[in-house]
Amino acid sequence: MHLDHSPSHSHSHDGPSALSADAHRPDGSRRAIRIGLGGPVGSGKTATVAALCHALRDELSLAVVTNDIYTREDAEFLLREAVLPPERITAVETGACPHTAIRDDISANLEAVEDLEDEVGPLDLILVESGGDNLTATFSKGLVDAQIFVIDVAGGDDIPRKGGPGVTTADLLVVNKTDLAPYVGSDLARMAADAKAQRAELPVVFQSLRDDKGVAAVADWVRGQLAAWTAA
Amino acid sequence: MMTSAGVRATARIAATADGRGGTALPVLDGEGPLALRRTRAAGSEARVMLVGAMSGPLGGDHFTVEANAHEGARLHVGSAAATIALPGQAKGPARYDVRLTVADDAELHWLPEQLISACDSELQVRTRAELAAGARLVLREEQVLGRAGEAPGRLTSRLTVRRAGRSLLDQELACGPGAPGGWDGPAVLGGHRAVGQLVVVRPEFVHEMPRAALLGEFAALTPLAGPAVLVTAVAPDARHLRRVLDEAVRALG
Amino acid sequence: MSRAALLVLADGRFPAGGHAHSGGAEAAVKAGRITGAASLEEFCRGRLHTSGLVSASLAAAAALGLDPVELDEAADARTPSAALRTAARRLGRQMMRAARATWPHPELDAVARLFPKGAHQPVVLGVAARAAGLGADDAAYCSLYESVSGAATATVRLLSLDPFDATGVLARLAPAMDLVARDAVDAARRAVEDGVDALPAGSAPLLEISAEAHAAWAVRLFAS
Numbered sequence: 164m165h166l167d168h169s170p171s172h173s174h175s176h177d178g179p180s181a182l183s184a185d186a187h188r189p190d191g192s193r194r195a196i197r198i199g200l201g202g203p204v205g206s207g208k209t210a211t212v213a214a215l216c217h218a219l220r221d222e223l224s225l226a227v228v229t230n231d232i233y234t235r236e237d238a239e240f241l242l243r244e245a246v247l248p249p250e251r252i253t254a255v256e257t258g259a260c261p262h263t264a265i266r267d268d269i270s271a272n273l274e275a276v277e278d279l280e281d282e283v284g285p286l287d288l289i290l291v292e293s294g295g296d297n298l299t300a301t302f303s304k305g306l307v308d309a310q311i312f313v314i315d316v317a318g319g320d321d322i323p324r325k326g327g328p329g330v331t332t333a334d335l336l337v338v339n340k341t342d343l344a345p346y347v348g349s350d351l352a353r354m355a356a357d358a359k360a361q362r363a364e365l366p367v368v369f370q371s372l373r374d375d376k377g378v379a380a381v382a383d384w385v386r387g388q389l390a391a392w393t394a395a
Numbered sequence: 396m397m398t399s400a401g402v403r404a405t406a407r408i409a410a411t412a413d414g415r416g417g418t419a420l421p422v423l424d425g426e427g428p429l430a431l432r433r434t435r436a437a438g439s440e441a442r443v444m445l446v447g448a449m450s451g452p453l454g455g456d457h458f459t460v461e462a463n464a465h466e467g468a469r470l471h472v473g474s475a476a477a478t479i480a481l482p483g484q485a486k487g488p489a490r491y492d493v494r495l496t497v498a499d500d501a502e503l504h505w506l507p508e509q510l511i512s513a514c515d516s517e518l519q520v521r522t523r524a525e526l527a528a529g530a531r532l533v534l535r536e537e538q539v540l541g542r543a544g545e546a547p548g549r550l551t552s553r554l555t556v557r558r559a560g561r562s563l564l565d566q567e568l569a570c571g572p573g574a575p576g577g578w579d580g581p582a583v584l585g586g587h588r589a590v591g592q593l594v595v596v597r598p599e600f601v602h603e604m605p606r607a608a609l610l611g612e613f614a615a616l617t618p619l620a621g622p623a624v625l626v627t628a629v630a631p632d633a634r635h636l637r638r639v640l641d642e643a644v645r646a647l648g
Numbered sequence: 649m650s651r652a653a654l655l656v657l658a659d660g661r662f663p664a665g666g667h668a669h670s671g672g673a674e675a676a677v678k679a680g681r682i683t684g685a686a687s688l689e690e691f692c693r694g695r696l697h698t699s700g701l702v703s704a705s706l707a708a709a710a711a712l713g714l715d716p717v718e719l720d721e722a723a724d725a726r727t728p729s730a731a732l733r734t735a736a737r738r739l740g741r742q743m744m745r746a747a748r749a750t751w752p753h754p755e756l757d758a759v760a761r762l763f764p765k766g767a768h769q770p771v772v773l774g775v776a777a778r779a780a781g782l783g784a785d786d787a788a789y790c791s792l793y794e795s796v797s798g799a800a801t802a803t804v805r806l807l808s809l810d811p812f813d814a815t816g817v818l819a820r821l822a823p824a825m826d827l828v829a830r831d832a833v834d835a836a837r838r839a840v841e842d843g844v845d846a847l848p849a850g851s852a853p854l855l856e857i858s859a860e861a862h863a864a865w866a867v868r869l870f871a872s
Contacts, residue, residue: 555849562845565845566726567849575697576693576694576696576697577693577698580691580694582676582690582854583852587853607731609860609861612679613854615857615860617731618730620724629854
């Protein structure tokens with residue numbers, strides 16, 4: 164967990180705005196927790212974000228930043244689904260390199276989260292969704308406080324075994340579309356064992372957004388992160 | 396005045412409110428190749444035509460036109476024919492300076508015909524419009540690179556519009572042989588032989604700014620950083636260019 | 649003056665948002681005006697002598713200590729496309745964040761306070777160069793290089809252009825960059841004496857028109 168920031172991470176509050184991971188807004192108030200969702204193309208990141216918004220919007224003030232490969236596609240899906248009012252959804256353009264925008268050069272995303280807090284805040288939670296990318300794409304700690312990596316059973320049940328930074332280090336690994344496992348021949352028990360081997364104590368959630376529980380386990384995990392953030 | 400360096404000529408126009416809802420022209424001074432003619436007024440507006448008494452400017456010539464619309468005046472300036480920059484006997488480029496001032500509650504329509512940069516000519520155009528905060532302006536500039544089927548000359552044209560003491564628009568187009576590289580390439584003119592700007596400044600844009608809009612593939616209307624819009628267009632020839640700019644004028648109402 | 653600091657500031661990986669912008673290349677590729685290395689070179693040459701020169705002179709003037717507010721106004725007047733002004737301010741804000749984190753300096757803080765949503769990028773770049781202990785010529789070179797390298801990198805992604813060809817284009821533009829950088833610094837020094845109107849104002853009609861078109865696309869890879 165990197166919720167407790169070491170002093171070396173905090174920047175001076177003298178300037179007009181925080182530079183990066185600072186836990187406070189320029190006025191000294193504590194900012195919203197930022198949770199990143201990454202993972203390969205088609206694994207269900209946007210659907211998970213939409214489900215989280217449905218599950219949490221009545222209890223939390225939240226907003227979403229999308230990082231599309233092609234501009235605004237994911238943002239427009241969320242707008243169509245009306246999971247949040249449009250002013251709570253911002254699309255960041257990534258110049259064909261979604262991993263750059265969440266890891267190597269996070270400036271556009273930082274601007275997006277700060278503007279959301281300024282314009283629709285106060286916010287409790289900001290979900291930052293990465294554009295679909297590869298297994299190495301992870302969020303910078305300068306951008307998010309915790310990250311979820313979303314893979315799906317149809318992408319191959321050997322993904323947890325192969326590891327990679329997303330699978331291995333994300334604060335939460337979500338294995339999505341479990342309802343499809345019988346049809347694509349994926350072995351959920353093997354995926355769970357491989358994930359455990361890669362991730363030790365870090366949590367893993369198996370979910371199907373089509374069944375009754377839907378996104379409930381992930382929503383609970385998000386609530387836990389927020390509680391820890393608020394208490395820190 | 397004719398000198399060995401070329402012709403220097405200045406034309407001056409001043410427009411004032413005549414106190415009866417119309418516009419008077421207390422100054423209407425042409426000189427040499429720059430003749431001015433008052434034409435029939437339209438409503439409260441005075442109309443002036445710039446009449447080229449001879450072709451030019453040629454290399455070494457220096458023409459200046461000044462038009463001042465004082466408070467309450469409505470002035471429309473056009474020209475009888477296109478201005479053609481031609482090569483001359485004298486050394487050095489020709490210069491054409493246009494100085495426009497528009498006071499509060501005054502309006503200037505500066506709508507000359509095209510400037511044609513003929514083969515081997517060299518012309519530097521400098522257009523400066525100084526506007527008060529309550530001034531209104533419609534300004535059109537069209538540059539045509541070469542007469543029909545002809546290679547262009549060297550043309551540099553800088554257009555500056557200042558409003559209430561601040562720069563609103565400042566841009567310079569340089570094209571033709573000897574211009575900095577890439578002028579006819581995919582970032583600048585891309586083979587187009589006519590390029591034009593239409594600037595419209597209206598105080599009421601402070602409250603309601605027209606939105607950016609495309610006017611076909613090769614023209615766009617864009618709000619400036621002040622109560623003004625600019626239409627920039629490139630076209631294969633003068634006729635196409637004029638059609639696009641005329642449409643823009645109509646769209647702005 | 650530190651040559652190493654110049655490399656830090658000029659590095660394409662300096663985290664100031666440039667990677668998401670194509671410098672007009674995406675629109676030019678789609679319109680069929682950039683189709684390969686040769687047309688990319690002409691495109692970049694046109695940029696260098698127009699918006700590149702303007703940006704470099706603004707950056708150099710800011711590095712010389714001219715008033716950033718006046719320079720920002722001059723940049724507005726020299727950027728008629730509203731889409732390009734938006735892009736320039738967004739990039740300026742991102743440059744400001746990166747610069748303040750990299751070279752903390754009261755002048756950067758002051759400009760950030762004056763322009764919470766961003767000043768024009770070249771102005772911020774020039775102040776950043778000052779903060780890094782760099783000079784006007786360094787700022788001009790940084791700005792110029794960025795005005796063509798962004799377009800070249802974007803074209804590699806958009807056309808799957810051979811990256812060696814794109815780098816070759818940049819190398820062939822080097823002599824032109826040297827000349828334009830000198831002109832930019834000369835103009836900036838004149839602006840110190842005569843005011844910001846002395847700065848160049850080169851415009852590129854196709855860049856401006858297609859920037860407005862690009863901003864209206866529903867689907868695009870780059871922000872500008």
